[in-house]
Amino acid sequence: MKGQKHDFIPFSLYDRTGMAAHLEKRAAQGWLLDRVTAFGWYYRKMEPKKVHFAVTYYPKNSEYAPEPSEQQLTFRDFCAHSGWNLAAAFGPHQFYYNLKEDPVPIQTDPQIELAQIGKAMRRALPFSLFFMLLGLYMGCSWLWTLFHRPINLLSSAGSLFTGLCWLVLFVFFTADLATYFTWRRRAVQAARRGEFVPTRGCHRLMQTGVLLMLLGLAYWLLADRTPGLRLFLIPFVAVTALLYVVTNRTKELLKRQKAPAMLNITITWALSLILSFLIMGSITYSLIQGIRSGAFSLDSGSPPLILSDLAPIPAEDCEANSSVANSALVSRARFWIRTTSTMGDYSALSYTVVDVHLPWLYDICLNQLLHEKDDLDVFEEDGEPVSHYGYRMADPAPWGAEEAWQLYSPEGRALEDYILHWGNRLVVLESSMELTQEQMALTGEHLEPS
Numbered sequence: 001m002k003g004q005k006h007d008f009i010p011f012s013l014y015d016r017t018g019m020a021a022h023l024e025k026r027a028a029q030g031w032l033l034d035r036v037t038a039f040g041w042y043y044r045k046m047e048p049k050k051v052h053f054a055v056t057y058y059p060k061n062s063e064y065a066p067e068p069s070e071q072q073l074t075f076r077d078f079c080a081h082s083g084w085n086l087a088a089a090f091g092p093h094q095f096y097y098n099l100k101e102d103p104v105p106i107q108t109d110p111q112i113e114l115a116q117i118g119k120a121m122r123r124a125l126p127f128s129l130f131f132m133l134l135g136l137y138m139g140c141s142w143l144w145t146l147f148h149r150p151i152n153l154l155s156s157a158g159s160l161f162t163g164l165c166w167l168v169l170f171v172f173f174t175a176d177l178a179t180y181f182t183w184r185r186r187a188v189q190a191a192r193r194g195e196f197v198p199t200r201g202c203h204r205l206m207q208t209g210v211l212l213m214l215l216g217l218a219y220w221l222l223a224d225r226t227p228g229l230r231l232f233l234i235p236f237v238a239v240t241a242l243l244y245v246v247t248n249r250t251k252e253l254l255k256r257q258k259a260p261a262m263l264n265i266t267i268t269w270a271l272s273l274i275l276s277f278l279i280m281g282s283i284t285y286s287l288i289q290g291i292r293s294g295a296f297s298l299d300s301g302s303p304p305l306i307l308s309d310l311a312p313i314p315a316e317d318c319e320a321n322s323s324v325a326n327s328a329l330v331s332r333a334r335f336w337i338r339t340t341s342t343m344g345d346y347s348a349l350s351y352t353v354v355d356v357h358l359p360w361l362y363d364i365c366l367n368q369l370l371h372e373k374d375d376l377d378v379f380e381e382d383g384e385p386v387s388h389y390g391y392r393m394a395d396p397a398p399w400g401a402e403e404a405w406q407l408y409s410p411e412g413r414a415l416e417d418y419i420l421h422w423g424n425r426l427v428v429l430e431s432s433m434e435l436t437q438e439q440m441a442l443t444g445e446h447l448e449p450s
Helices: 016-028 070-081 110-148 150-154 157-191 203-223 229-256 261-293 359-370 437-447
Strands: 004-007 031-037 040-045 052-057 085-090 093-098 318-326 330-339 348-356 379-381 384-386 390-394 403-408 414-422 425-431
Touching (some): 016 093, 031 085, 052 110, 110 150, 150 359, 157 203
Antiparallel strands (some): 052 093, 085 093, 414 425
């Protein structure tokens, strides 16, 4: 809207210096702070001029309160006598501006300011610690999967996106808390001398993190080939944003109606919970219906190799299931083919096709495949675990492959379980049939990259 401007800058709670400097910069550009909400800072047009801003803290203030307390009103009157006018207030923050060239500072006692910021931070500390520890736990789980099951993670654009989100959360909250406590240690020492210490928050780090998450979300939507994913994910994000808007609008409406803070909190949170359950229920129902109708099928199409290619089994007597996961790093397609229950002779064939798009990831992916059977029927000898099964190098010629490995039982019996390698492709193949040389050649022809 003409004559208005909007900012959304995630300043650190304690960064009074950064917020004041930003508001002074906006005033010099001709924009004066008008109000602050959960959606950001709003400005009104004015003549560009030098304006001084100060950010004070009132930790007892609630964003649900319909009007300021008597103590706040008294403080505002005191500031007005010194030329400081309230521009906006939100949560513990109160934003004052002064048009005088050299105004008297609002806060003259660093001990009082330090105590006010400390109280505000103590109220926010559980939230920050929760997300820092959650980011650490989920990030460590993500890293464990990366080292032990890299194909599972690297082939999923969704897993890469969620890993990025947990990393951003952990890095930001860790850096923000570390920056605050570093500043506080210096501020305590300076306050004893009657001096103020400027603050420096981590809003630029958060802005970078949010940008990375948005790029990661866009990549997930573009790269993931799971049918129906966009039909599910885009409405989910849109409805979640709508829920946030509705609950905040409800809170603001109740404040204008002078509803008591506790009533406002009760109604707003109840509405948020009810809408959340309704939304999640609707999304779950739509997802189930989509799976039943085939819109959200995880099938990746026709398998490149089926049992009828290797044995005289009619194609209509075979059942096939598949799943696919794609990313810019690794693609993985799994296929399970078996004869139907009406067939007297049961046969089964399963294989996983892994395409490694970055050469330096090949050894990591191969290592996972070679050791996936290590935990089968493990027993201990002299307190040390001993694997029953293991892959050994095999002749790749029958398959037309570059390399091949075959699985052996602990008794040294060769099993119909192979790993094959062509270029950037790895294939894990398991068959209930003992494959002949001719069948191996046919398998290689169907599974090698075109």
